[in-house]
Amino acid sequence: MIHARGLTRHFRVKKETVAAVNGLDLDVEEGELVAFLGPNGAGKSTSLRLLTTLLPPTAGTATVAGYDIRAEPAAARERIGYIGQGKSSGDYFRVADELFSQGRCYGLSRAEARNRAGELLAMLDLEALAKRYANTLSGGQRRRLDIALGLIHRPKLLFMDEPSAGLDPQNRANLWEHILRLRQEYGTTIFLTTHYLDEADAMAERVLVIDHGRVIADDTAANLKANLAGDLINVVVDEPARAAELAPPAKEVLVDGDLVTVRLAGQATAALPKYLRELYRDGITVRSADLRRPTLDDVFLGLTGRTLRESDAA
Numbered sequence: 001m002i003h004a005r006g007l008t009r010h011f012r013v014k015k016e017t018v019a020a021v022n023g024l025d026l027d028v029e030e031g032e033l034v035a036f037l038g039p040n041g042a043g044k045s046t047s048l049r050l051l052t053t054l055l056p057p058t059a060g061t062a063t064v065a066g067y068d069i070r071a072e073p074a075a076a077r078e079r080i081g082y083i084g085q086g087k088s089s090g091d092y093f094r095v096a097d098e099l100f101s102q103g104r105c106y107g108l109s110r111a112e113a114r115n116r117a118g119e120l121l122a123m124l125d126l127e128a129l130a131k132r133y134a135n136t137l138s139g140g141q142r143r144r145l146d147i148a149l150g151l152i153h154r155p156k157l158l159f160m161d162e163p164s165a166g167l168d169p170q171n172r173a174n175l176w177e178h179i180l181r182l183r184q185e186y187g188t189t190i191f192l193t194t195h196y197l198d199e200a201d202a203m204a205e206r207v208l209v210i211d212h213g214r215v216i217a218d219d220t221a222a223n224l225k226a227n228l229a230g231d232l233i234n235v236v237v238d239e240p241a242r243a244a245e246l247a248p249p250a251k252e253v254l255v256d257g258d259l260v261t262v263r264l265a266g267q268a269t270a271a272l273p274k275y276l277r278e279l280y281r282d283g284i285t286v287r288s289a290d291l292r293r294p295t296l297d298d299v300f301l302g303l304t305g306r307t308l309r310e311s312d313a314a
């Protein structure tokens, strides 16, 4: 459904060239739900804009829904939906009218546009809001309207740039219910960016990590965690420096006050009791101890040297 090879986009900024997307290779098959993750400035939005034909590439090729984005951008556009970070609807249009008129813009007949609007209002739980002006909707409702608008022409492939950004946990969960229902009912292929790693972990079948304009990891969240990040041991002790020396073989051992964090190379459930025995034998008092499985954020740290939270704050 999406096949990109060497996709590249440079920008000129004050005589300097910024390689926003730098030789991107990716493949997404029909029906997949793929999360596209990366720190700020990694090139996610630019990649989406290239793949949705909003921006021409500097180099490289891509086919989207079977059409070459350079040679046949209009044909590609007809088959894809794009939900960007901005609002897709005008503030002073009523929800149902906006769906109807955007349907007409896509060439649907009046009857088709009315039917499609009705179907999407039901699908996205917007029926009760059909007569409301878009600017009176809550953040979550407005996001659902954006999705309905992105689906008006029945795209086989939907791109979403940060669909749940700025929503509270309840609205995020509700939005995801709708996204998953959409897949189930229409078999829509979904390619989305998100800063919520828990969301990518739970919902996406595959996770692509991009940094400096290139894909640096491509696998299921479970495989990424198993292969790229190890378990973490945390112990709070009375002699942290000595406890750090006794740590099992690890990628990294960090001491912060009386807390010692041991980042292991892989899954190692047995490492904690063994380490505790060592500490006990050495006369070190352990106040607390736990072993934590890695999260996608740990994968991120391993791959990019940054956690997504740090890069968010940057």
Ligand SMILES: Nc1ncnc2c1ncn2[C@@H]1O[C@H](COP(=O)(O)OP(=O)(O)OP(=O)(O)O)[C@@H](O)[C@H]1O
Pocket: 011, 012, 013, 018, 019, 020, 021, 038, 039, 040, 041, 042, 043, 044, 045, 046, 047
């Ligand atoms: N129109 C533009 N002109 C100049 N530089 C740009 C332009 N658009 C993007 N860039 C630069 O390209 C790089 C990639 O930006 P992009 O917006 O694709 O990243 P991103 O991964 O989507 O980031 P974020 O998570 O912050 O949205 C950044 O260094 C950005 O400053």
